[in-house]
Amino acid sequence: MGRTMPTVNKHLxxxxxxYALFKKISTDTDWQHVDWFALVGYYTTVHCAEAFxxxxxxPEGQGHSTTHYDRLARLKKHRDVxxxxxVRMSVLFQFSLVARYMSVVCDPFxxxxxxxxxxxxxxxxxxxxxxxxxxxxxxxxxxxxxxTEQLLPESSPYVN
Numbered sequence: 001m002g003r004t005m006p007t008v009n010k011h012l013x014x015x016x017x018x019y020a021l022f023k024k025i026s027t028d029t030d031w032q033h034v035d036w037f038a039l040v041g042y043y044t045t046v047h048c049a050e051a052f053x054x055x056x057x058x059p060e061g062q063g064h065s066t067t068h069y070d071r072l073a074r075l076k077k078h079r080d081v082x083x084x085x086x087v088r089m090s091v092l093f094q095f096s097l098v099a100r101y102m103s104v105v106c107d108p109f110x111x112x113x114x115x116x117x118x119x120x121x122x123x124x125x126x127x128x129x130x131x132x133x134x135x136x137x138x139x140x141x142x143x144x145x146x147x148t149e150q151l152l153p154e155s156s157p158y159v160n
Contacts, residue, residue: 015044092144
């Protein structure tokens with residue numbers, strides 16, 4: 001039996017829930033959990049993108065994506081519609097890889113058997129030269145959530 005994919009509303013519920021946790025974690029002033037901040041932020045944006053796909057806003061009408069790479073490839077392919085979301089989610093995806101595996105994909109669009117992973121000491125080293133990691137993640141996630149509110153007005157407001 002195949003698995004049923006979540007509806008637009010289910011994805012938006014996850015956006016609201018994840019974004020509430022994301023905002024709560026953002027009060028951690030010593031940033032001992034910046035890795036979790038990046039992960040929760042990334043998965044917030046995953047559900048934003050999947051809500052668009054579930055709503056039929058994918059120009060090819062393919063519905064849900066099958067992997068993180070598929071999702072990014074679809075966003076990249078439709079640059080006229082999703083260019084800014086693709087750019088932000090690509091960075092957030094790399095942050096999530098560093099948070100989970102202490103590595104990044106050197107070429108995320110290479111075929112799975114050809115992907116190479118580069119080790120990274122920690123999330124702050126990965127972000128070196130781009131300011132405070134938490135500020136960068138908060139900016140990227142905030143932009144995607146606001147764009148989701150604009151394009152799916154029924155999803156607003158995210159935070160009560």
